[in-house]
Amino acid sequence: MISLTEENYLKAMFNIADEKGEVSVNDLSKTLNIKMPTVNSMMKKLADKKLVHYESYKPLRLTEKGKKEAGLIIRKHRLTEMFLVDKMKLGWEDVHDIAEQIEHIQSIVFFEKMDELLDYPKIDPHGSPIPDKHGKIIFKEYKKLSDCQSGDTVKLSAVIHSSSDFLKFLSNRQMHLGIKIKIKSIEPFDKSITISYPKSHTETISNIVAERLLVEKI
Amino acid sequence: MISLTEENYLKAMFNIADEKGEVSVNDLSKTLNIKMPTVNSMMKKLADKKLVHYESYKPLRLTEKGKKEAGLIIRKHRLTEMFLVDKMKLGWEDVHDIAEQIEHIQSIVFFEKMDELLDYPKIDPHGSPIPDKHGKIIFKEYKKLSDCQSGDTVKLSAVIHSSSDFLKFLSNRQMHLGIKIKIKSIEPFDKSITISYPKSHTETISNIVAERLLVEKI
DNA sequence: TTACAAAGTTAGATTGATCTAACAAATATA
């Protein structure tokens, strides 16, 4: 049995590995707001449970079992976010905190029903892929808007580091997933980008924002 | 702040008080499957938090604050059950265990949205009243089917002690809330009752079952 | 290449929720 606390460590490891490739005790300590010695002893416990490969002073790695379990928790999280937005009409900036709690619900039927009602969605409201029933995730090959060139036309496909404030910022400017964005110009000094998108919006967005917007060429 | 564990004690106290009038350490110990000394020390803790009136060797009582908190948890539980049955199409025998977990979710919008989508329901799928936003509950004046007379015609309004097995038993016999039941005869020996109800069902049910069916005169 | 800073580890304390063992009070029964 995996406790709620252990689930949170697994999920954090999965997300950090996804983002930075490697996971350290320090990363976990920062993302979970838990002191390093606590993280350290939890890693040993998860190693006993065959969820983590642990060797002193080496980077942490999830085992296959650990990856699967983490994937299943992320599946529940993202399915829930989709359900909250699509079926319960909550704003995409409100759903993360609720999903963070619902992801720990122990009930197979509950999440299967969600999946069915949503017609087996592949992505969540922020464009992140939803792992399958075996915890397997297909990583999408998106590009950051900040890495595009002047003149490019792209589709907004996902957002990352999506805090509630950031999502509200986007909503306020009618920026949502799926819109077609044309890059008018890039300011060399601070890398801010002037874009146009439906319906006849023109905005200049900072590099900080552009780094959080994932796009596809069209 | 009230912990998940404390919430479970408050809810149990509310339910026991509703059913038997008084609450004892022993009752709580049995319903929560927690040993008496643990219950005893939790009662002292809840007394410190002004949620329970505690005096050695006296029956336990919730304070007004305790009643309100318990009522709000039960509200979340029952709203959730209604949501799971009505909006997510789960069977009434499956929803209790899930609601038991979702009732601890901390999010005002989540439950307000549920309430709105359900169009402000007054009862849950088992006929139990849903407390209002202040935790206030209106107790219904139902009668047990086992207390009715031969010849009575009544409406099935609620079920109590509704275990999953009991609810499946009822579903299998097309017995659901709202049906009109006519009492054909009562066996004096064991108090089993022969009833008829739509559509042209006749069943003989034991006293144990009849004690769990709450009805209204019509 | 030595010294300092950052990251990781060990040891031991704390807190919340649980337990068992032993004792005390209240209640039921002979």
Next chain:
DNA sequence: TATATTTGTTAGATCAATCTAACTTTGTAA
């Protein structure tokens, strides 16, 4: 009423998850 049973309480142990303080290893910069 005396005794036995049930219920309630106290004391102290355990376990999971956290912490702080002190120490070690690794990596970096002078």
